[in-house]
Amino acid sequence: MTAPRLPSPLREAVDERFARRGVRLLLKRDDLIHPDLVGNKWRKLTPNLALAAGRTLVTFGGAYSNHLRATAAAGRLLGLPTLGVVRGQELAGRPLNPSLARCAADGMRLHFVDRSTYRRKAEPETLAEILRATGTEDAYVVPEGGSNAPAVRGCRTLGEELRGHGVDVAALACGTGGTLAGLAAGLAPDQRALGVPVLRGGFLGAETESLQTAAFGGRRGTWSLDDR
Numbered sequence: 001m002t003a004p005r006l007p008s009p010l011r012e013a014v015d016e017r018f019a020r021r022g023v024r025l026l027l028k029r030d031d032l033i034h035p036d037l038v039g040n041k042w043r044k045l046t047p048n049l050a051l052a053a054g055r056t057l058v059t060f061g062g063a064y065s066n067h068l069r070a071t072a073a074a075g076r077l078l079g080l081p082t083l084g085v086v087r088g089q090e091l092a093g094r095p096l097n098p099s100l101a102r103c104a105a106d107g108m109r110l111h112f113v114d115r116s117t118y119r120r121k122a123e124p125e126t127l128a129e130i131l132r133a134t135g136t137e138d139a140y141v142v143p144e145g146g147s148n149a150p151a152v153r154g155c156r157t158l159g160e161e162l163r164g165h166g167v168d169v170a171a172l173a174c175g176t177g178g179t180l181a182g183l184a185a186g187l188a189p190d191q192r193a194l195g196v197p198v199l200r201g202g203f204l205g206a207e208t209e210s211l212q213t214a215a216f217g218g219r220r221g222t223w224s225l226d227d228r
């Protein structure tokens with residue numbers, strides 16, 4: 001695999017409105033890490049690919065999931081078989097949208113499930129049934145969004161790279177909370193992380209804390225969420 005470009009560059013967004021208020025806005029260009037595996041995807045997937053150790057990597061996503069795209073690309077780059085479980089049985093048999101077509105072109109096998117099965121995918125019986133139906137009983141399973149303990153530990157370097165540089169607050173969008181969980185753990189004690197959930201539901205605080213507990217044994221760093 002092409003070597004990642006680490007640490008990813010930190011670029012200033014210069015605007016006189018920031019300057020007037022004495023604020024500097026720096027953009028952590030994690031999208032420049034790797035041509036095919038960008039940003040948090042590289043940080044989350046590489047520890048998991050190492051743990052998969054040649055087994056099929058099974059993961060989950062919607063029809064436009066960037067996580068599925070990244071997993072398929074990672075599988076191609078490392079020669080690892082991948083299977084994507086896609087939400088929406090109605091998509092089966094139809095032409096693939098560009099996102100899923102990319103997954104397929106990267107060698108990912110696609111398995112469509114109805115929405116109710118998809119919602120229950122983390123339940124042991126439902127998961128076992130999906131693995132049985134796809135002949136991947138010995139697979140290495142990565143949850144939706146790629147957020148598990150190895151992924152969170154992989155995202156800690158994102159925080160570590162932000163130590164110093166005059167950074168007081170690191171703000172980021174949150175889907176599953178995995179990136180925030182890792183980033184916050186890597187920051188220096190005088191820095192804090194601010195997560196902005198992109199999904200409604202108010203579940204993300206508990207989710208982020210439980211990911212930190214799985215990855216590090218407890219809550220780490222200073223972080224909060226802004227639900228507005």
Ligand SMILES: Cc1ncc(COP(=O)(O)O)c(C=O)c1O
Nearest residue numbers: 145173174175176177178179180
């Ligand atoms: C740029 C960016 N920031 C944040 C996130 C949210 O990640 P997480 O699901 O770990 O909260 C994503 C989604 O993967 C993303 O692409």
